[in-house]
Amino acid sequence: MKELFILAVVTFFSLLTYWLVEPFAHGQMHAHVDSKSFAYADLPALTKQGDATRGADTFMAGGCIGCHNVKALGMETGMSAKDAAAAYGVNPPDLSNAGAIYDAKFLADLIKNPAHAMSVEHKFDDMHPHPMPAFYGAGGEDIDQEIADMVAYMQSIAVKAEEVTPKMAFEDACGRCHAVRYTKWTQLGEMPNFKYKKDELRFQADVLDAQDAVKAYMGKLPPDLSMYIRSRNEHFLSTFIEDPQSHLHGTAMPRVGVTAHASEQVIEYMKMAGDPLAADRDEIGKNVMIYMIFFVLFAYLWKRQIWKDLH
Amino acid sequence: MAHFEKAKSLNEWFDQRLGVNTLNRVLAKEYWIPKDINFLWAMGMVLAITFGILLVSGIFLLMYYQPNVDLAFDSVNYTIMQEVGYGWLWRHVHAVAASVVFLIIYIHMFTGIYYGSYKKGRELIWISGMLLFVAFSAEAFSGYMLPWGQMSYWAGMVITNLFSMGSLEMNGVVEWIRGDYVPAQAFLDRFFMLHVLLIPIVILLLIGIHFGALRLPHVNNQNGEEIDFEVEAEKYRSGNKAASKVIAFANDFMAKDMFVVAVFLVFFFYLVFWNFGFAMDPVNFDPADGLVTPAHIYPEWYFLWSYEILRPFSKDIGLIAFAFAQVIFFLLPFLDRSPNAVPASRRGLFNIWFWVMLVDLIVLTAMGKLPPEGIYSTIGYVAALVFIALWIALPIITKLEKKL
Numbered sequence: 019m020k021e022l023f024i025l026a027v028v029t030f031f032s033l034l035t036y037w038l039v040e041p042f043a044h045g046q047m048h049a050h051v052d053s054k055s056f057a058y059a060d061l062p063a064l065t066k067q068g069d070a071t072r073g074a075d076t077f078m079a080g081g082c083i084g085c086h087n088v089k090a091l092g093m094e095t096g097m098s099a100k101d102a103a104a105a106y107g108v109n110p111p112d113l114s115n116a117g118a119i120y121d122a123k124f125l126a127d128l129i130k131n132p133a134h135a136m137s138v139e140h141k142f143d144d145m146h147p148h149p150m151p152a153f154y155g156a157g158g159e160d161i162d163q164e165i166a167d168m169v170a171y172m173q174s175i176a177v178k179a180e181e182v183t184p185k186m187a188f189e190d191a192c193g194r195c196h197a198v199r200y201t202k203w204t205q206l207g208e209m210p211n212f213k214y215k216k217d218e219l220r221f222q223a224d225v226l227d228a229q230d231a232v233k234a235y236m237g238k239l240p241p242d243l244s245m246y247i248r249s250r251n252e253h254f255l256s257t258f259i260e261d262p263q264s265h266l267h268g269t270a271m272p273r274v275g276v277t278a279h280a281s282e283q284v285i286e287y288m289k290m291a292g293d294p295l296a297a298d299r300d301e302i303g304k305n306v307m308i309y310m311i312f313f314v315l316f317a318y319l320w321k322r323q324i325w326k327d328l329h
Numbered sequence: 330m331a332h333f334e335k336a337k338s339l340n341e342w343f344d345q346r347l348g349v350n351t352l353n354r355v356l357a358k359e360y361w362i363p364k365d366i367n368f369l370w371a372m373g374m375v376l377a378i379t380f381g382i383l384l385v386s387g388i389f390l391l392m393y394y395q396p397n398v399d400l401a402f403d404s405v406n407y408t409i410m411q412e413v414g415y416g417w418l419w420r421h422v423h424a425v426a427a428s429v430v431f432l433i434i435y436i437h438m439f440t441g442i443y444y445g446s447y448k449k450g451r452e453l454i455w456i457s458g459m460l461l462f463v464a465f466s467a468e469a470f471s472g473y474m475l476p477w478g479q480m481s482y483w484a485g486m487v488i489t490n491l492f493s494m495g496s497l498e499m500n501g502v503v504e505w506i507r508g509d510y511v512p513a514q515a516f517l518d519r520f521f522m523l524h525v526l527l528i529p530i531v532i533l534l535l536i537g538i539h540f541g542a543l544r545l546p547h548v549n550n551q552n553g554e555e556i557d558f559e560v561e562a563e564k565y566r567s568g569n570k571a572a573s574k575v576i577a578f579a580n581d582f583m584a585k586d587m588f589v590v591a592v593f594l595v596f597f598f599y600l601v602f603w604n605f606g607f608a609m610d611p612v613n614f615d616p617a618d619g620l621v622t623p624a625h626i627y628p629e630w631y632f633l634w635s636y637e638i639l640r641p642f643s644k645d646i647g648l649i650a651f652a653f654a655q656v657i658f659f660l661l662p663f664l665d666r667s668p669n670a671v672p673a674s675r676r677g678l679f680n681i682w683f684w685v686m687l688v689d690l691i692v693l694t695a696m697g698k699l700p701p702e703g704i705y706s707t708i709g710y711v712a713a714l715v716f717i718a719l720w721i722a723l724p725i726i727t728k729l730e731k732k733l
Contacts (some may be wrong), residue, residue: 021367028369028436033692038695039630040607046699047625200407241615245406249614292614295410295417302418303602310595317584317591324584327570328364 051257051264056278061127061135066163068170075210076164077171079156080129082113090114090175099206100196103228106149107235109194109205117173118182119190124275125169129153130161136272137263149235179279184290187283191259191274192243197225200244200291205229236270247285247292255285336382354555355544357579361558361565364576371589372437378590379430379597380532386423387525389416394475396521398514398634401477402616418601424603427469428608431631432464433593442661443683445670449569450546452662457539459659464532466541466632471524473629477517478613485512485520485628495645511619553671625700634690640701641710650713664720667727670712675733678726682719689715 064097077083085102088093089112095102102109116125128135132150133142142148155161193203202209205228212218233239246255257264259281262271276284289296336342344350344591362370393413395404409416441447447455470488474481489512493503508515541555547558556574564573577580600608607630611622629635657664668677673683689712696709 024367024369031687032432032436035630035691035694036607038592038691039633039698043698046705094374199403200411245614245616248406248609249611251611292406299417299421299602303598306602307595310591310598314588314591314595317588321588323582324580328576328581329571 036090048254049265051254051261053253053257054123054260056260056281058121058123058275061123064123064126064166064169066160066166068163068166068168068173069176070167070170073100073167073169073171073174076156076158077168080153080164080168082168085110085150087112088114088175100224100228103194103205103231108149108232109228110150111190111194113172113199115186115190117169117171117176118179119176119187119277119280120275121277122169122173124273125172126162126165128275129165129168131236135275138270138272140268179277182280182283184283184287187276187280188287191276191280191284195236195240195271197229197242198244198288198291199242201287203291205232212311228315240271243288243291245292247288252285253287256281259284350537351514358577359562360544360584361562361575362548362578363554363556364574365550365552365554366436366548368585368589369436369440370582371586372440374564374583374586375433375590375593376430376437377432377536378594379426380536382422382597383430384529386426389419390423391525396475396517398477398517398617401475401517401542405476406614421601421605424732425597425605425608427472428629428631429597429600430465431469431629434465435631438462438658439687442686443673444547444549444551445665445672445676447662448665451542451670453542454539454546455662456659457535457542461532461535461539462658463655464528464535465596468524468528468532469629470584471520471528473613474512474517474520475524476613477575477617479615479617479621479623480610480613480626482617482619483623484628485516487626488628491648491651493640495648512617529605551672553669553675587651611695627698630694630698633695634693635697637693637697638713638716640697641706641713650717653717653720661723664723665727666724667730667732669730669733671733676730681731682723682726685715686719688720 031105076112083093083095085095085106087110091114097105099109120128124135128150129152133139133148136148138148153161153165156163156164188198189203189207193207194205197204204225206221206225209221209225212221229239247313250258259274259276261273262269263273335344336345339351351376388416390405390409393404393409393416395401395408405420409420410685411417441455441458451646470484474485484509489503489506492506493499504510507513508519547556550556554574558575561573561575563572565575565577610629612625615623627633635654638654639647641647642650665679667679673680692708692712693716696705696712700707701709
């Protein structure tokens with residue numbers, strides 16, 4: 019069959035070109051980073067068994083709630099998100115669900131040495147300390163025990179790990195620096211619907227102030243993540259969230275220390291923002307394919323009918 | 330006033346006024362196509378259908394697109410992709426068709442080159458086809474500006490910069506084209522106009538000329554056989570269709586065309602729904618930002634070969650080589666000095682020329698995307714030189730070719 023041979027030649031050169039300009043070229047342009055399964059192997063292992071009841075006391079004595087809200091328990095600093103951002107650079111996270119969203123090892127190291135856990139030691143030194151002070155113990159004998167207790171306490175007050183939703187994970191781990199305009203998310207929370215234009219403008223002015231604070235703290239305004247699910251691929255996002263330094267050495271973005279599950283939720287949130295109709299694509303695609311295959315059949319029958327007199 | 334009989338049927342009524350029966354005869358029923366053809370002869374129809382898809386999907390997108398630097402990105406990525414019912418479908422169809430149309434154009438071109446279909450009265454088919462290639466390129470480029478993403482912006486910056494003509498530093502021309510010092514609102518407005526009005530009109534006109542140029546010399550056939558169309562048509566008319574070497578454009582040729590089109594559409598919609606990444610570069614999903622240059626700037630795949638002819642040389646020589654690459658294909662009918670309008674496989678040295686050219690263009694395409702470093706830049710440099718050498722060799726090797 020000469021036509022099939024010609025088709026094979028055309029297909030071969032087309033696929034070769036495709037392979038060269040897509041998988042091969044992109045593989046050469048972007049360094050491949052393997053996922054480390056969110057094990058955070060570089061962080062010290064937890065050696066102590068935490069006790070949540072003791073942890074509650076240490077949590078108070080350690081002064082965590084001086085800067086952090088724990089809204090689930092009604093503890094609030096009384097500072098607005100905008101003022102907190104102005105004071106600390108970034109609005110410190112609410113700790114209600116920190117125990118579920120962040121890895122326990124990460125939380126423990128973060129309490130002891132924030133810049134180390136977040137892989138931003140290149141940004142801070144003794145002259146410019148990280149805005150979250152390191153914990154030097156709350157009077158107990160063993161600082162590691164105290165930290166383990168606090169981590170256990172945070173886990174005890176949080177929702178169950180599997181109950182972490184995309185929105186919870188994103189807002190907590192990413193949303194204090196990154197806006198997502200397609201979901202109306204701002205550094206100060208979700209943009210409400212305003213009745214009066216002047217209220218909307220006030221809110222927007224506050225967002226600009228918060229963005230200025232984040233910009234001053236980070237060096238540049240962290241990008242809006244609305245379309246990141248399409249401008250970066252899922253593997254990139256996952257490995258970047260796991261360790262930003264692995265892709266962008268020296269970046270100001272901290273390692274946020276989410277668990278594997280919370281990272282999936284973050285990516286799910288980004289899909290909802292930038293590619294919410296992916297399921298439709300699949301569904302409609304299947305129907306179109308069925309239609310097209312019938313079209314091929316009918317076209318073939320028509321061709322046979324017309325050409326039977328021509329051969 | 331001419332005398333008109335009262336028409337007995339609707340067909341007759343139209344025939345009196347528009348000559349529809351004559352048109353039907355000249356353009357369809359007695360437009361003779363050689364029988365000895367393969368599926369590559371259907372690429373013209375595939376292109377016509379793909380252009381139709383681009384036109385229709387483009388009209389839907391045009392209803393929601395905002396040609397404004399502050400709104401364009403979100404009008405595409407939010408309004409069209411998320412808010413408008415099936416907007417995402419039209420956008421994916423449009424983007425994938427814009428890319429796939431070039432694959433078909435290249436197959437169509439190389440079919441023409443392989444079978445010598447630009448010779449002996451078919452020169453204008455080739456030239457009008459090349460004009461269409463240029464018009465489609467301009468259409469693709471201007472369309473690529475519209476989502477106003479990072480690649481739109483920086484591709485616009487790089488390509489308009491070419492008009493400074495290297496060391497001549499004609500920066501005034503560049504500013505005149507952009508309407509600003511950098512790509513901005515004026516730039517977007519004018520490329521929007523070009524994309525949705527001027528270039529489509531030019532394409533439609535050129536398609537008319539391309540089809541027209543085909544009517545008198547007739548379509549070539551698979552063996553380069555010279556056919557006496559009058560004699561063969563007579564056989565066909567007398568009912569001896571099997572012995573005739575020709576078939577009618579409609580429905581004979583159309584029936585085969587539509588089958589190829591149908592198979593093509595299966596492939597096309599597979600890409601639209603499940604493998605569209607190659608046609609929608611990830612970098613262009615970042616909004617345009619004049620202060621952040623992307624790590625790698627590259628054109629869409631179909632421009633890569635000419636980009637790579639520009640890139641490995643110094644500024645001025647690169648521009649000259651680039652200009653050479655843009656016009657040289659136009660001259661093919663005149664640079665090919667051989668009298669043989671037969672498939673390349675029977676043309677000795679030209680056969681080698683054909684396959685080397687094809688592989689060289691693929692190598693250039695690959696190197697045009699890869700970062701110009703180390704071995705890639707050497708390979709790209711050599712491939713660009715080979716491209717130029719091939720065109721210099723063409724008149725010589727075809728002159729040496731024996732008449733078959």
